[in-house]
Amino acid sequence: xxIVEQVWAWLTNPENWQKNFRDPGIPTRIVEHLSYTxxxxxxxxxxxxxxxxxxxxxxxxxxxxxxxxxxxxALPELGLVILLVLVMGVALALQAVTIALVALAIPPLLAGxxxxxxxxxxxxxxxxxxxxxxxxDIVWKVExxxxxxxxxxxxxxxxxxxxxxxxxxxxxxxxxxxxxxxDGRAFGGVEGYAIMAGGAVLIAALAITVELVLAGVQRLVxxxxxxxxxxxxxxxRVRIRPVEEPEVATS
Amino acid sequence: MKIRIFAGVATALVAAxxxxxxxxxxxxxxxxxxxxxxxxxxxxxPDKIVIGSAxxxxxxxxxxxxxxxxxxxxxxxxxxxxxxxxxxxxxGMTDGSLDLLPEYTGVLLQYLNKSAPETAPDEVYEALKKxxxxxxxxxxxxxxxxKDAIVVTKETAxxxxxxxxxxxxxxxxxxxxxxxxxxxxxxxxxPGFKKNYGLEFKEFKPLDAGGPLTxxxxxxxxxxxxxxxxxxxxxxxxNFVVLEDPKNNFAAQNVVPLINASKASDEVKQVLxxxxxxxxxxxxxxxxxxxxxxxxPDASKVAADWLASAGIS
Amino acid sequence: MTWVWDHIDELLATSWEHLGLALVPVLVGxxxxxxxxxxxxxxxxxxxxxxxxxxxxxxxxxxxLFVLMPLVLGTRILDPINVMxxxxxxxxALLVRTVADALDAVSRDTVAAATAIGYGPTRRFFAxxxxxxVPVLVAGVRxxxxxxxxxxxxxxxxxxxxxxxxxxHGSQLSPxxxxxIIAGIVLIVLLALLVDALLxxxxxxxxxxxxxxxGVHG
Numbered sequence: 001x002x003i004v005e006q007v008w009a010w011l012t013n014p015e016n017w018q019k020n021f022r023d024p025g026i027p028t029r030i031v032e033h034l035s036y037t038x039x040x041x042x043x044x045x046x047x048x049x050x051x052x053x054x055x056x057x058x059x060x061x062x063x064x065x066x067x068x069x070x071x072x073x074a075l076p077e078l079g080l081v082i083l084l085v086l087v088m089g090v091a092l093a094l095q096a097v098t099i100a101l102v103a104l105a106i107p108p109l110l111a112g113x114x115x116x117x118x119x120x121x122x123x124x125x126x127x128x129x130x131x132x133x134x135x136x137d138i139v140w141k142v143e144x145x146x147x148x149x150x151x152x153x154x155x156x157x158x159x160x161x162x163x164x165x166x167x168x169x170x171x172x173x174x175x176x177x178x179x180x181x182x183d184g185r186a187f188g189g190v191e192g193y194a195i196m197a198g199g200a201v202l203i204a205a206l207a208i209t210v211e212l213v214l215a216g217v218q219r220l221v222x223x224x225x226x227x228x229x230x231x232x233x234x235x236x237r238v239r240i241r242p243v244e245e246p247e248v249a250t251s
Numbered sequence: 252m253k254i255r256i257f258a259g260v261a262t263a264l265v266a267a268x269x270x271x272x273x274x275x276x277x278x279x280x281x282x283x284x285x286x287x288x289x290x291x292x293x294x295x296x297p298d299k300i301v302i303g304s305a306x307x308x309x310x311x312x313x314x315x316x317x318x319x320x321x322x323x324x325x326x327x328x329x330x331x332x333x334x335x336x337x338x339x340x341x342x343g344m345t346d347g348s349l350d351l352l353p354e355y356t357g358v359l360l361q362y363l364n365k366s367a368p369e370t371a372p373d374e375v376y377e378a379l380k381k382x383x384x385x386x387x388x389x390x391x392x393x394x395x396x397x398k399d400a401i402v403v404t405k406e407t408a409x410x411x412x413x414x415x416x417x418x419x420x421x422x423x424x425x426x427x428x429x430x431x432x433x434x435x436x437x438x439x440x441x442p443g444f445k446k447n448y449g450l451e452f453k454e455f456k457p458l459d460a461g462g463p464l465t466x467x468x469x470x471x472x473x474x475x476x477x478x479x480x481x482x483x484x485x486x487x488x489x490n491f492v493v494l495e496d497p498k499n500n501f502a503a504q505n506v507v508p509l510i511n512a513s514k515a516s517d518e519v520k521q522v523l524x525x526x527x528x529x530x531x532x533x534x535x536x537x538x539x540x541x542x543x544x545x546x547x548p549d550a551s552k553v554a555a556d557w558l559a560s561a562g563i564s
Numbered sequence: 565m566t567w568v569w570d571h572i573d574e575l576l577a578t579s580w581e582h583l584g585l586a587l588v589p590v591l592v593g594x595x596x597x598x599x600x601x602x603x604x605x606x607x608x609x610x611x612x613x614x615x616x617x618x619x620x621x622x623x624x625x626x627x628x629l630f631v632l633m634p635l636v637l638g639t640r641i642l643d644p645i646n647v648m649x650x651x652x653x654x655x656x657a658l659l660v661r662t663v664a665d666a667l668d669a670v671s672r673d674t675v676a677a678a679t680a681i682g683y684g685p686t687r688r689f690f691a692x693x694x695x696x697x698v699p700v701l702v703a704g705v706r707x708x709x710x711x712x713x714x715x716x717x718x719x720x721x722x723x724x725x726x727x728x729x730x731x732x733h734g735s736q737l738s739p740x741x742x743x744x745i746i747a748g749i750v751l752i753v754l755l756a757l758l759v760d761a762l763l764x765x766x767x768x769x770x771x772x773x774x775x776x777x778x779g780v781h782g
Contacts, residue, residue, distance in 0.1 A: 003635065004635060007635070070710070070760070071753075071757065073707070073710050073711055073714065073756070074710050074713065074714055074752070074753045074756030074757055074760075075714065075749075075753060076714050076717040076718075076727075076728070076731070076748075076749055076752045076753070077714070077718070078717050078718055078720060078721065078728060078731055078732075079717065079728075079731045079745065079748055079749035079752065080749070082731055082732075082735050082745060083742075083745055083746070083749065086735060086740050086742075086745075160623055160625075163625060164625035164626060164627065167625050167627045167628065168627055168718060168721065171721055178627065181627060181628075181631055181721070182721070185721070185722065193634075193641060196631050196641075197631055197632060197634075197635055199628075199631070200627070200628035200629075200631035200632045201628070201632070203624075203625055203627070203628040204623075204624040204625070204628045204629075204632070207623045207624060207625055207628075208620055208623050208624070211619075211620075211623045
């Protein structure tokens, strides 16, 4: 059996999809992976979106957003995860990794929210003000719906970053699909590599699936009033202005 | 302006190419022509010995000790340390890109013959000598041993009256076991615990190979029992209890130099055998303790200091 | 922290190696992305294939891609080529779209003017369209470079070199060598910021017209 066949055999072996003596099974790992991701994103959204809305609406501190988004891209997630878990201890490994995940998810969410709000036509905001809407209502009822596509773009970038880092977090004892890569590496040999590659395929499949789902949601969420070809051009134009680049690289 | 673009890109290109040239990582498994084993007959002093090590501190330490000893004898030594696990470095030994590395009798035998039944030190050593490929030999084994062991904290040992692994059977169902990921798969790991002692733990937590995660997990009771190596200074520092292994689940693991037969000249053998004779388990624990000291000295320094104090010429 | 000063030579040498692992893929990726991006810009069906394909490729987490490279390339798991090939793919995935968008953004009037003056399509590309897209390209290259520098460290999990070695090596002893781990993290971040700044400067150097315009208006 060549190596590709071995990987395929591992992926299609029903034993690996149930609890066996050395592993709780692939479905459990998938659920773990998604839970760690969801938890971190929840915290990150709660922190990043209000700040992004405020900075975007008032226009103050925009340079801060760009600076943070750009410099956090440089932070090596393996180092962050190792350091936090070693310092906080294995008993708190989940908490430690979540802190790292939130830290990595905030910059793209912040950048996406900020870019989304900035992209709102100032005429629309003026009209809303002219109608007598309060500032708070303008943000939530006018700017936010228009900004939603770009904000979701930020969420997509953040989600990919988190899914990727969760894969790595298996190095410091966490569960999730990364376990197959780390354990396979530890087992060694061809058998070990087949497990690593199987895990890698699952991780890639998970990431792609989540990305497609979010992309679909992003398209659905465009406000009906904006659902014309002008939206895609506007979104593109904001995207290529280097300073306001919300397309933060993921890993 | 086109010239500016060209100049800019050319500079970047030159910079990038320089970086690749300078920083080219040394691949220890690159295709160098295999050494022709000269078989029987005296081996002349080798012009160079390439010493490798696995990717953990004790292996690097032992390799540094070998290197320092050989260098003292005037033999040219090249070090390729921290290569990786056995699957990664063994091909280097067989294809000749590596000449020497420190090994452990039990795991090496297991690697070559998965179903090897021997567990006692001499039997393992003899079986190993017979199982090695033709181009490789092992020299004298040391009394220094570094085995896996099931280790618990003193509190746990007192609470459950634990002295040997057999005593753990009654409590395994409520205990979480921690260790390196491969212990779930290795014959002397979880499968061995079940077969030899009827142990089935509540849960297995994959941590690291006797590293800070495992020690921390044991200390904080995140796991109740763990796989720790017997030469780990953390055992004495933290007052851990090493459970006895009466059924010999863990085979003997004497430190032994694995060397390319064509490089095993008389001088080489003399130095390495002297080192093996002087090394014992207590010394290994001590040296590992020095590596873990707050100032984190280099393995080469700890090795050189020990060699000097051990009086090996 | 004396550990850092004692090992400064080794740290610097590894940093250099790390840069090579990260930036050669950026260069190779850029060279491949420019023609691909042009094709996507010029032909709508190509764009409909290339852009979603790059997006999907970019989605695959780096650890997964590093591990799968030996299957694709037939290399050994430990070979640094795996990391470099994967990073080249990431760079292409990122830059193809950037090139296409950048070429799209060149104003139609400028292109029309160039044609009116008598530039043929090839000359027009090299003399007008491509230079005008350079600022956006540089922004994309900066993102690729910074992200690659960070991603090389993930390769430490499969034993590839670079500064990631200090992250895994420092976490082997008990207690861990925090100086080593932190040194690794700090150097990676510093390298990324440095390369980012240098690329920004390079970008401004090769596009003097952007500076001239700023000078006139500001």
